Amino acid sequence: xxxxxxxxxxxxxxxxxxxxxxxxxxxxxxxxxxxxxxxxxxxxxxxxxxxxxxxxxxxxxxxxxxxxxxxxxxxxxxxxxxxxxxxxxxxxxxxxxxxxxxxxxxxxxxxxxxxxxxxxxxxxxxxxxxxxxxxxxxxxxxxxxxxxxxxxxxxxxxxxxxxxxxxxxxxxxxxxxxxxxxxxxxxxxxxxxxxxxxxxxxxxxxxxxxxxxxxxxxxxxxxxxx
Amino acid sequence: xxxxxxxxxxxxxxxxxxxxxxxxxxxxxxxxxxxxxxxxxxxxxxxxxxxxxxxxxxxxxxxxxxxxxxxxxxxxxxxxxxxxxxxxxxxxxxxxxxxxxxxxxxx
Numbered sequence: 001x002x003x004x005x006x007x008x009x010x011x012x013x014x015x016x017x018x019x020x021x022x023x024x025x026x027x028x029x030x031x032x033x034x035x036x037x038x039x040x041x042x043x044x045x046x047x048x049x050x051x052x053x054x055x056x057x058x059x060x061x062x063x064x065x066x067x068x069x070x071x072x073x074x075x076x077x078x079x080x081x082x083x084x085x086x087x088x089x090x091x092x093x094x095x096x097x098x099x100x101x102x103x104x105x106x107x108x109x110x111x112x113x114x115x116x117x118x119x120x121x122x123x124x125x126x127x128x129x130x131x132x133x134x135x136x137x138x139x140x141x142x143x144x145x146x147x148x149x150x151x152x153x154x155x156x157x158x159x160x161x162x163x164x165x166x167x168x169x170x171x172x173x174x175x176x177x178x179x180x181x182x183x184x185x186x187x188x189x190x191x192x193x194x195x196x197x198x199x200x201x202x203x204x205x206x207x208x209x210x211x212x213x214x215x216x217x218x219x220x221x222x223x224x225x226x
Numbered sequence: 227x228x229x230x231x232x233x234x235x236x237x238x239x240x241x242x243x244x245x246x247x248x249x250x251x252x253x254x255x256x257x258x259x260x261x262x263x264x265x266x267x268x269x270x271x272x273x274x275x276x277x278x279x280x281x282x283x284x285x286x287x288x289x290x291x292x293x294x295x296x297x298x299x300x301x302x303x304x305x306x307x308x309x310x311x312x313x314x315x316x317x318x319x320x321x322x323x324x325x326x327x328x329x330x331x332x333x
Contacts, residue, residue, distance in 0.1 A: 041322055049315055049329060056302050056311060063304045066241050079240075087246035091228040091271040093295060104294045106271060108230075110246065120244055134244045141245055144301070148272040152297035154315065158322035159292060 006182045008189035016186065020179045027171040034164045037099045041157045048150040055147050058140035065133035072127035081121035081130065087111060089141075101160045103153035106145050228295070231265045233258065234276030238303035242274075255282040262286055266296050276303035277310040 006012055070078055088111035095102045119131060210216060232242045236251035243249045250265070252258040258279050263286065265273050273296050280287060280300045287298050300311040312329075319326050 038322070042328070045315065045319055045322075045328065049312070052311055052315060056307055059302050060307060062241060063238065063302075067304070082240055082243050085243050085246050087244070089230055089246040091230055093228055093271045095294060102294050104271070104297065106297075133241060137241045138245055144274065144299075145272070148274075148297040148299045151299055151315070152294070154318045155291055156294065158318040161322040 008186045013186045016183050030168045051147045062137040069129035069133045081126050086120040228271030230272045231270045232274045234279045238276045273298045274301045277308045
């Protein structure tokens with residue numbers, strides 16, 4: 001496969017051997033990283049799916065409650081009731097490092113100490129259904145925050161897993177075989193050079209001896225005598 | 227300190243205002259895109275967006291996929307659940323594993 005030309009020198013051979021060792025080590029590490037990421041990802045994605053189903057069901061029932069509430073009140077009254085929210089949610093974000101993937105952590109605080117302080121209207125002019133609707137929405141807020149955390153983490157980890165997998169495959173199927181091929185090529189070439197040098201030396205030695213002692217002539221003379 | 231925003235048609239999201247989330251009612255595609263951009267660049271850590279609105283701005287959402295902040299999360303709107311949220315989770319599984327081995331049979 002030696003597609004590109006390599007110099008058959010000892011220096012290149014040493015370099016390639018070092019490269020192979022690094023590649024094998026890197027391959028092993030990346031493979032471990034991929035496996036561990038995958039393990040954590042699978043746990044997380046299962047939770048993600050569960051929370052999502054819960055949130056979707058919650059939002060659906062909250063929406064239903066809101067529709068009912070809206071039916072019992074004039075639109076103007078409803079809008080006025082929800083116009084000035086009492087509560088405010090602040091989000092504190094942190095970062096957690098999972099196998100070198102930065103995943104966010106969310107923590108929320110409400111402006112007033114009482115989390116149930118969500119009714120931004122007087123109870124006189126609103127229907128009771130609205131209270132229930134707002135409450136049902138407030139109940140799923142923690143789940144919604146958790147969903148955001150999970151889903152973002154899953155997205156980030158999936159991207160990282162994909163990247164790591166490609167790296168592992170590239171090392172395993174391209175870099176390492178290519179390096180080994182090149183090492184083999186250089187070793188063969190060097191051996192071949194060595195053999196040809198040896199043969200050349202032997203040949204030269206033969207020629208020099210011949211020059212000094214004239215073996216061939218002597219041999220032919222003795223055979224004539226006999 | 228970050229805040230949480232909700233994008234979607236007014237009927238789907240007005241309830242969230244009571245909880246103290248910022249609501250951004252949108253109607254057109256352009257509006258959705260502009261607001262999404264403004265929120266994502268601003269101080270919003272989580273942006274919930276209704277599935278109907280999300281469908282209009284897929285490419286923009288895709289841009290923020292690799293960033294840690296903000297998390298853009300699809301939620302069902304008042305008009306019903308289109309399954310886009312679950313689809314999104316399946317997509318990440320596909321990306322990570324190569325094929326959807328976990329939830330293939332579900333839904």
